[in-house]
Amino acid sequence: MNSKDSRKTYRKGPVVLRGTQIPAQTSDQRLLSPAQSSDWVHDDPWRVMRIQSEFVEGFGALAELGPAISIFGSARTKPDHPDYAIAERAAQLIVERGYAVITGGGPGVMEAANKGAHEAGGTSVGLGIELPFEQGMNQYVDLGVNFRYFFARKTMFVKYASGFVVLPGGFGTFDELFEALTLVQTHKVTEFPIALVGRDYWGGLVDWLKGAVAERGMINPSDVDLFHVVDTPEEAVQIVADRADAMRSGYVFATEGEEPVEA
Template sequence: MAKHHISAADFDSVPDPARRKGSVVLRRARAETRQSDQMLFQTPRDTTFVHSDPWRVLRIQSEFVEGFGTLAELGPTICVFGSARTHRDSAEYRTAEQIGRLLVEHGFAVMTGGGPGAMEAANRGAMESGGTSVGLGIELPFETGLNEYVDIGINFRYFFARKTMFLKYSQGFIVMPGGFGTLDELFEALTLVQTEKVTNFPIVLFGSAFWSPLLDWLKGTLLEQGTISEEDLDLFHLTDDPDDAVEWATAFLRAAAQGEEDAQQQRGSEEARRLGPQ
């Protein structure tokens, strides 16, 4: 058997080492590149990227993913808003606590901003009644953390991500007396209902002594100057009765559930008649 003689030309024909970078093949000078893992684990010299808008977009996305994933299977839920400054020994605290209990008795989870005051009271009423108590917190300079009565809690960096969760995963708002944050949630909901971005979304204002001056301004200034219409004043319900607040906030969803139950029974009866005696 003849031996094959290897010439210099044969060495010239051997391809340069190849390098894979993910699904990409790199050869010759292009192969002289660092591995992706090498670059990942190398201590970065420039850390300003964590303060850039592209990085913030990823953080915002993570808040939506976390919120959607945690709350998607929550079930019927009503948000209770109110001041973080409501004292535990006040009548407003006891009323918010009672509203939390009543919502659970009607088969609803209770969602709040997760803070102290009226929010804590509503969470407490829900938790102590054996219901689902949810708190969506927000990063603030005076943040105290989620109150101890929250069973499912998420902390947010961004107000708009948090507000999306309130509106997406609840079926109505009960708004206790509160400050700028409470007003922000109230007018966000009113705007979305007015513009039909959300439909069949009850909004209850609790405490006529607190809310009446605002309603007088809405009627005497906004309505009078034509910046809102008469129908816009029907987008909310004012009450001083916890039972009425809960009944009004949950009526639509309970009616819808009853209608679905009646429809299922009707379909069952029609199927039984169609099959006849067995």
């Protein structure tokens, strides 16, 4: 690779920046930083137009996507890690069930899921985000949208997904997971299925939720039933796709183990 190819690349929405053009702060950092003067009175109303454009672009790009399932997980997962193969297999199974696959479009688990969907002949979607360090859209994304603002991107994940498959990940994965759980718990969205893959990874979190959190009354004990913990991609996809199919057909599951009833 020559020196030109190895230059650091920074994506700011649809704009590509290199060298001295790379900003010191991301769009989210500038938006959320405390105002130091009255300049925000003039800047923020115009920023709203940029935010609006992100929603318009996202809605326009995904409006005809059809049913889809999102896969979340760590960007740090290497191709030789078992989680990479699990994500790839889960995406293949999702495509076989007639769903597109949505990821964050980056490396690791996201790349694996996009690869699985692409190679299975399905629609592979990546929703990228402006970050201080370059990740870029992985090569297996068929339909990609880059966002400046996390909240605009998150809206697309929830609006266009019929369910979530969540593999081991860090703060970003936790953020997506708990936002989805909060929206379901508070009935801000129609209840949709969430499957966590890897009991060895998620078991401690589940124990903490059932123990310290529920015992203090911070959540209802039944809130832990808003998601399912499994060990294989087959189990995860069956849970998520079966429930998504039922909801698309106008049926819902009242409680765990019950037959679907008409909504």
